[in-house]
Amino acid sequence: MLTFTRRRVRVTALLVSSFFVWANLAQAASTIVINEIGAYETTDHEWIEIYNMSSEEVDITGWKFWENDTNHGLNESQGDLIIEPGEYAIIAQKADIFLTDHSGFNGTIIDSSWGTLKESGEEVGLKDNDGKVVELFTYIEAPNFSLERKDPLLADYTPSNWQEHADSNTVGEQNSNYLLSEPIEEPEDPKAPEDNSTPLEEEISPESNGSKPKILPPQPGEIVISEFVSDPSDGEEEWVELYSLYDYPIDLAGWAIEEGSGAKTKLAGTLGAYTYFVVEKLKGNLNNKGDIIILKDPQEKIIFELTYGEWDDGNVKDNGPVASDPFSVARIKHATQRRQDKNNYQITATPTKGQANYITKPEEKPSQPEANPPLAETRSESSQPTTTPAVLRPIQYPPLQISEFLPDPEGNDHELEFIELFNPNTTTVSLIDWQLDDAEGGSRPFKIATGEIEALSYKVFFAPTTRLTLNNNGDSVRLFNPSSELVDLIEYDKLDTGIAISKIDNAIQQTSTPTPGQPNVITENIEIDESLDFTQAVTSEADAFTAGDKILTIGIVTVPPGILGSKIMYINGLQVYMHKADWPKIDLGDEIQVQGEISIVQNGTRIKLKGKEAIGVISSNGLIEPNLVEVIDIEENLLSQLISISGEVVESKKGTFWVDDETGEIRVVIKSTTNITQQPEVGDMVSITGIVDKTRSGFRLLPRSNDDIVISQVLGEEYAEEISSAEKTISLKKIAHGIGNFFKSLWQRIFN
Incomplete structure (x- = not known):
């Protein structure tokens, strides 16, 4: 059965010849x-x-x-x-x-x-x-x-x-x-x-x-219990950490962890290949003196189990150790798949929930612990697990970023210099054993001994803590993960007092407004070098130039950078592109001057800039009103223009919908970078503002924010009600005529 969906009608037709494709x-x-x-x-x-x-x-x-x-x-x-x-x-x-x-x-x-x-x-x-x-x-x-x-x-x-x-x-x-x-x-x-x-x-x-x-599902031993805490600190909870030795992602729906009393904790989510998954809020309790932990798949097949402490499984001598508060029990690097929990697990003074295991004895300080992810095993030809170890993949630490730093504050450098980190992940990341440093051969590296950084949050380290000295005449700031791998590096030359280096959307910029612990703010206008050989032109004349021509133009921002793409923005019907995405602070309505090179792409003419030095902000608050047009009039001359249309939504699916204004239909595409949450439904009467764009599929409209989507009437209300001077009354006769035409078209599509 092949199902065609178009507009408001769903038709199912038997197409035997198409099934095999x-x-x-x-x-x-x-x-x-x-x-x-x-x-x-x-x-x-x-x-x-x-x-x-x-x-x-x-x-x-x-x-x-x-x-x-x-x-x-x-x-x-x-x-x-x-x-x-x-x-x-x-x-x-x-x-x-x-x-x-x-x-x-x-x-x-x-x-x-x-x-x-x-x-x-x-x-x-x-x-x-x-x-x-x-x-x-x-x-x-x-x-x-x-x-x-x-x-x-x-x-x-x-x-x-x-x-x-x-x-x-x-x-x-x-x-x-x-x-x-x-x-x-x-x-x-x-x-x-x-x-x-x-x-x-x-x-x-x-x-x-x-x-x-x-399809070959995970076999016993391909998902292991990597670490667990049965005696948590006051105010904390027990947890069990899984690690996947399976090559593919696993949907954990239907999986469960069972402890000795028979209590089962149902799992949900996805366990990625060679990654960790932490299970908290366990049903029942892990006995402090000893217990058994069993991992079962949706068919109740035991994929992994371990016993620890006094739990009697017929061979107590082979059980894993018991860890008291605040320690955990962790799987060692060279663990085997044989049931030798005594040899496969050790107590560690460094619990690493959701990360590679660090084995440090309780009486030792974790100065330079060895990373010990569980070792992968290979599968024999009979698809049964063996004890032959495979080559380990490198430990994958969640990425962190240097977000901002201030080398020369207005005041005491040794007190007010700071380095700020940002966690772009959706989960909290432990900061233990991450390191901050300046240029090689400079200050002694600062190793973070404790703490964590919450998801999508900032963490600031001031000079009295790091004891790092950032040179005013130029230096670098480096970030290393616990494996001593360089994760991020920012170099800088001499800066004026009070100027910080900030990173926004991976673009590194100077700012006169340091914001330690807060989202970065760029405040600086760029001077234009007018000595270069550029032809002055208004934006509407851009189409008259050929690829490679250099022009200088002034326009008002209709779409700031980062809204419809990190490397593009729009001014007065012209797309502006910068490969570096090294944008200065630019807001909607700013009047700016740009100088760059004309390039021709599928969706029209655009001006290509080398960097932020090619942009200068002249003034602000010069908003442009969109042109109200009919769909039938949308042609090449409107590419990159800000327009507005009104009509009925005739098809809608996540991120896309079609609007019919009785002169034609146009597709409206909601780009994820806009953070638009509105999704009109079939039958809604809407007014849409956006940028005209073109792909191989034809013209489309790109709204910039929720404000660009106005839902004014829902199908089922009085058809004779007048929506606005720009919208027309919907006739039942026209709707019936449209449905009839659709069936006629569909019939021809199927049988011709």
């Missing part, structure tokens, strides 16, 4: 796949091509490219992060270099950064904005030309589905070896549950040659 598509639940790999290119010129093989657009804002055991951020460079159906997009190691190498490429380019892609093959993948793995695999060798995927619907990463291009690449185009696999002609079970598995939940058997994925 959809059955084959169901093999790969992920709609975005890695489709081509340019590892053969030299460093800084490498790229990855992704492909949206679904019939729906996919917003990849917040996604990560996984390579070398590192999450690499994705930022729009050309186009946006909404990948259209059937669209190829490029993740470039350096977007500006890629655009130079492929000057004729006008598709979506996403800027990222990594060391180098190995021509011999390595593990790469994609993660969504929740950190869940979308696709993960090790690609095969391709030393001379690009590596192309034959069938994007197959989760097959062998040479049968991936081949090296004969003499070049097909970047942004259909692969030269493209060939969909034969449809799987199996009867459909209408009562079968929807298959929500991802390619990472599928294991390819040697016999299948990639054509029939086989």
Whole structure:
């Protein structure tokens, strides 16, 4: 059964010939796949091509490219992060270099950064904005030309589905070896549950040659109990920490932890591959003198169990130790899968809830503890766990950032200098053994001995605590994780007194308003260098120039940076682009002067800036009113313009809806960066303000905030009620006529 949805009517038609295509598509639940790999290119010129093989657009804002055991951020460079159906997009190691190498490429380019892609093959993948793995695999060798995927619907990463291009690449185009696999002609079970598995939940058997994925759930020993506290400090709770040795994310719905009394704690959420998961608020109690902890999957299969203390399981001598307040029991680095809890677990004076285990004896100070994540084991051919250890992945600490620092305060440097950290994660992160330092060979590093930083929060360290001296004439600030890996580095030259270095949206800027412990504020206007050879023009004349022309123009901000993308803003119907995203403070309604180079992209003409020095703020509060237009009049001349339309919502789904004003329909797209929460429903009468944009699917309207979406009437109220002078009365006759036309169109679509 294939279901078409259009406007207010849902029609189900039996299309036997189309079923087999959809059955084959169901093999790969992920709609975005890695489709081509340019590892053969030299460093800084490498790229990855992704492909949206679904019939729906996919917003990849917040996604990560996984390579070398590192999450690499994705930022729009050309186009946006909404990948259209059937669209190829490029993740470039350096977007500006890629655009130079492929000057004729006008598709979506996403800027990222990594060391180098190995021509011999390595593990790469994609993660969504929740950190869940979308696709993960090790690609095969391709030393001379690009590596192309034959069938994007197959989760097959062998040479049968991936081949090296004969003499070049097909970047942004259909692969030269493209060939969909034969449809799987199996009867459909209408009562079968929807298959929500991802390619990472599928294991390819040697016999299948990639054509029939086989789901193999976690086996005993692939999820372990990594650490637990049975005797918490006053005011604290017992907790159990799990660690996954399984290669794919696991939905914990239906899983449970059971203790000796039989009390079960039901689990919920997702346990990522090689990550930790903490269970608190346990049902029952873990006995301080001894107990058993059992992890069961939804089929009541025991995946892991351990006993500690006096619990009698027939061999008390083999039980793990008992930890008293405030210590925990942690799994050691070289633990085996045999039931030897006495040897596999130790008491530690350094509980590390949700992070890699640190084993320190209670009488010792944790000066330089060794990180001890549980060791992964391999699976034998019979799919039963063995005791053969596999290679460990590096410990993945949650990322923290240097958010702000003040080297030369107005007052005593030794008291008022500060360094501020920011936690961009959605969970609290322990700060134990993280280090702050200035330039190499300068002050002695400051190691944080205690404390944590809450989710999306700031933590400030003043000079009397760190004993770091930030030089007024230039220095650097460095942040290291507990494995002594450099996580963040900001270098600076001589600064004026009272000027802080702040980071906003990964852009490093100077500010005269330090805000320790609070969101950063940038207060500085940039002077324009008028000595450069630029042609002065008004924004409306931008289309008359050609790519590469240098112009200087003045306009009023209709969309500030960061609203519709981190690297773009809009002034008077002109998109302004900056690859560095190094924006000064710019607000809606500011009158600004910009100087840059004209570039032509799919969605029109834009001016490209080198940096914040190309922008100067002239004045504020010069808001522009949108032009009220009809959909039929939206053409190329309105690209990047701020307009307003009014009409009826005729289709709506998360993040997108269609408005019909009786002259035509236009799609309204809500970008995640706008933080818009309103979602009109079918039948609502609305007025929408936004920027006119264009993709391969046609024109669309991009609202900037909740204020740009006004719902004025809901279908079902009196049709004769007049909404506004810009809106018309909805006629039942016209609605019936529209539904009739829809059925006529659908009938032709199915049977012609």
